[in-house]
Each structure stands twice: as structure tokens, then as C-alpha cells.
Amino acid sequence: RSGVWCLNGIYQYFHNPGWCSGDCWVILGIESTLEAQFATLKTRNQMEEFRLHREKGVELHGFIENPQCKQAMIICHGLGSFSGGRTVTTVAAPVAAKCAAVRFDFRGNGKSTDEAAFAKYERDLEDLRAVVLYLRERGYDVRAIAGHSKGGTTVVMYLFRYGDVPYIVNISGRIHMSRPVPGRFTESFFQSIAATGEAVWEAGTKSIRVTKDDLEERDSLAVLPATAPRDTRTVLITIHGEADTIVPAEDAIDLHRFVADLPCENGPGSERDAGSPSRPLGLRAKAHAPHSYWGVASPDGSIRFENAEDSSEPRPLAEVLAGAEKPSHTCLLLANTSHMYHDENEKAVLESIIKTLVERILSS
DSSP states (O other), X not given: OHHXXXXXXXXXXXXXXXXXXXXXXXXXXXXHHHHHHHHHHHHHHOEEEXXXXXXXXXXXXXXXXXXXXXXXXXXXXXXXXXTTSHHHHHHHHHHHTTSEEEEEOOTTSTTOOSOOOSSOHHHHHHHHHHHHHHHHHTTOEEEEEEEETHHHHHHHHHHHHTOOSSEEEEESOOOOTTSOOTTSSOHHHHHHHHHHSEEEEEETTEEEEEEHHHHHHHHXXXXXXXXXXXXXXXXXXXXXXXXXXSSOTHHHHHHHHHHTTOOOOSOTTOOOXXXXXXXXXXXXXXXXXXXXXXXXXXXXXXXXXXXXXXXXXXXXXXXXXXXXXXXXXXXXXXXXXXXXXXXHHHHHHHHHHHHHHHHHHHHO
């Protein structure tokens, strides 16, 4: 009977706060605890859906988690994925705990209209720009943009094209576009391209029509401009796995050598030292870009980083970032980590890194 009264009191408290009288103080005491739990869950799960109209009737679909916070971070998905993909939601979780986490579907993915594309990076870049401007019109301060895989390439392009957000977080983005991915396409795929000019590529659970023009556009895309920008106010943070067989870690190293105005040594056609796929010999010797760090998970699940240049004592990421006199371009290379971050350990490491980065981004 008391349980019935308690449940009734909880319902009435949330839907009719004036219902309770002074003689139900015990019930109120129980309710106050449950109210706190409810409020936490409500804040954590609070999500706003938005639709953004583009040219020719195209509609982009997205979500804003924790929308009441006016500091925001945008997270971009990769090729064949969508705003609810595992890597994107792994990144969004620690972001939404601190500020507004914005996820949206690029065209033809998720709930966004139009046709998904293997290439068309410029189109994705301009759609990302439209989302940034949309959020600013609504009063949001876009503090950072993060992207994984193809989304990582897009956010790096955003840095060089616009450079108007404080932080860009590139997660396993490709820089050397003409480098092939072993085993991505079958012989029948290339036969279809040669015969008809197009073929269907099965990207996980999604089928994407790929044309000969798509392949040529992607191979010729110059992600890096002719010269590194000197007046950008944007800080570039790259997270990349050493064991990435889809986008080699050399892409991350060369990107950070470029922004540091150092020559790239690992581009297409360069010799890769022999070694295991997870740790090619000599990779560490090539990471000469300033503020590059090697991350290794500890037995307790934490991750520590050592400076790639001086092999100093490994430190937690918060100490690495705090040790810099000012926010600097930073490359974080993760040992034994693949491209998709689907392994539970990889997922936990990525989430931990993002949590630390968000705290840094919001405090700077």
C-alpha cells in the first residue's frame, strides 16, 4: 500500500507539484532522490532533432544533444556511415555531457535526402559549412568540429578553407587520397567500371553507386593546400591508430608535418618500412612533427602518451595538453588501434581522449 502511495506521489509531484501536503514529507523525501536521478537522465538524453534545407530540395537531418548549452561541437561521420554510427556516438557521448553535441547525416546517409557519394568531398564540405552557419544563427558558439574517416578528411578541408572554429579534431582522416585501400574493391567492381563507367560498392550494410568520375575525383583531390596557412586561429588535433590498415598512420604524421611547415616524407609511393601490420618498423622515426605523441593503454585501462621526439616519460593526456604554453596542433598516435574503434578497448580509449579534449576545448 505504501508503494502505491509512493508511486502516486512521484507521478503527482512531476505532473502536479502542488498536490503534496505537509503530511507526506516521507514520500517527498523519497521523491526528491528520484527527482535528482530523473533530472540527470532527462538532461543526458535530451535531444533536439533538426532538418536543414539545401539546394534542389535536399534536406539534411541531424540531432543536437544537450541543446540548452550554447557551446557546441559538431561530429561528422565517415563513408557509408551515419549520425548514429558507433564511432560517432562514441565521440558524442562525452561531448554531450559537457556541451551541445551536434550530429548530422551527410547527403544520402541516415535520414538525409539525395544520393550517397563515394567522393564529392566539396559537397560534404559545403554542407558542413551550412550546419555551422545554421548553428551560429541559432546562437550557438561552435567550439570544435570533429570527423571520423571521410568525415575526418572533410573537417581538415574545413580547417584549410574556413579556419573559423577554435578546434578541429581529425579522427583517422585520409590525407593522401590516391593511396589505394587493399581489398576494398573486387575485380568484378573494376570490370563494371571499365564496361559501364559505374559499379555498386557494398559499404557494410549500405550500397553506394561509384562512378569512374568519383574515382578520378577522389584520386586527384588535394586535401592539403599549396602552403600551410600561417594566420589560422584553429588548433588541429589528430587521433589515429597505428594499426589502421584503411588509412595508414603516415597520413596523420604527414598532416602534422605540413601544418608545422616541415616536408612530408610518407606520401604515396614512399617506402614503408617492413614490419608487422600493427606496428611497421620505423614509423616512430618518421613522426618528427612537433607535438606528436604515442599513446599506450595501461593495464588499468588508462592511456598515457610519450613525446614522439624525445621519448619522455609517458603522461596522461590532460598533463600533456596542460604542459603546452598555448594550445598547439597535436597528433595522438594510438598503439594497437584500428580504423573503426569498434573494439571495446579501442572505444573506451577514444571516449577517454575525447572527454579530456572537450574539457580542454571548453576551457581555452
